[in-house]
Amino acid sequence: MLVVFDEMLLLWLALASNILNKGYKMSVSIKTESELECMRRSGQMAADVLEMIAPYVVPGVTTEELNERCHDYIVNTQKAVPAPLNYHGFPKSICTSVNHVVCHGIPGPKVLKDGDIINIDVTVLHDDFHGDTSKMFVVGSVGAQVKRLIRVTQEAMYTGINMVKPGVRLGDIGAAIQRYVEKNRFSVVREYCGHGIGRVFHEPEIQVLHYGRPGTGLELEAGMTLTIEPMVNAGKRHVKLLDDDWTVITKDRSLSAQWEHTLAVTDTGYEIFTLRPDESLDHIASF
Ligand code: MF3
Numbered sequence: 001m002l003v004v005f006d007e008m009l010l011l012w013l014a015l016a017s018n019i020l021n022k023g024y025k026m027s028v029s030i031k032t033e034s035e036l037e038c039m040r041r042s043g044q045m046a047a048d049v050l051e052m053i054a055p056y057v058v059p060g061v062t063t064e065e066l067n068e069r070c071h072d073y074i075v076n077t078q079k080a081v082p083a084p085l086n087y088h089g090f091p092k093s094i095c096t097s098v099n100h101v102v103c104h105g106i107p108g109p110k111v112l113k114d115g116d117i118i119n120i121d122v123t124v125l126h127d128d129f130h131g132d133t134s135k136m137f138v139v140g141s142v143g144a145q146v147k148r149l150i151r152v153t154q155e156a157m158y159t160g161i162n163m164v165k166p167g168v169r170l171g172d173i174g175a176a177i178q179r180y181v182e183k184n185r186f187s188v189v190r191e192y193c194g195h196g197i198g199r200v201f202h203e204p205e206i207q208v209l210h211y212g213r214p215g216t217g218l219e220l221e222a223g224m225t226l227t228i229e230p231m232v233n234a235g236k237r238h239v240k241l242l243d244d245d246w247t248v249i250t251k252d253r254s255l256s257a258q259w260e261h262t263l264a265v266t267d268t269g270y271e272i273f274t275l276r277p278d279e280s281l282d283h284i285a286s287f
């Protein structure tokens, strides 16, 4: 997910990139039908990776083995590119965030054990377009409160997704996600957000904060493509970046969960590009 820029920095960035590109106005990319077709394809590929890896997320596996399986599948079967690899120096092909790791966990020798929870975040680059999606897995069996954290986080994502249509503002979506999470006595991470996506992995013109105020922020238009990817903590919302400069953990070491989809704004609502067959239809009612 995109690091939340402070507003002035974002303004300067937008200004600078637009001086170099097409005038001074901040421009959000609107995809053409043929670009959307490419995104459909990369999104489906990213979703397929999460399906493929599911049976391997069991006690005893290392996060490095999960990384290798995903890498091989993306490169050799899908003939695509794992976008995280070497992205701003990220050393692996997927992110694996276990237990109190909020996001950007680096696969390595860590062995998964019964009762762990893990987010696997996959971004596939194919035919110049990105598809970005993540989901939670439980390793062996977990308690009822842990299941509730995972379920509330998934529902928070769908709460945001279900609001997507032209005219809705990003603040409306952030506020709805925040309200749903806090009503359930969990907290929303604020330092990382969803993002515009397309030829560029993280298009900075769209930042989908998972908290906010209704009636504020960018107004959605058909043809915009973005991710919604709330990170929800069982304890307090505060996070800490580890010395590896990637791994984000909860400050209080409470468990954290995250789910992510890539979608497009359509004339009537939205289209999820990274949908899996295991997802129920009441979540995709709006198109
Ligand atoms: N896939 C993450 C996202 O949802 C970003 C990972 S960037 C990496 O935006 F470098 F950590 F891989």
Ligand code: CO
Residues within 6 Å of the ligand: 001, 002, 132, 194, 195, 227, 229, 260
């Ligand atoms: Co993302």
Ligand code: CO
Residues within 6 Å of the ligand: 001, 121, 122, 123, 132, 133, 134, 260
């Ligand atoms: Co992601």
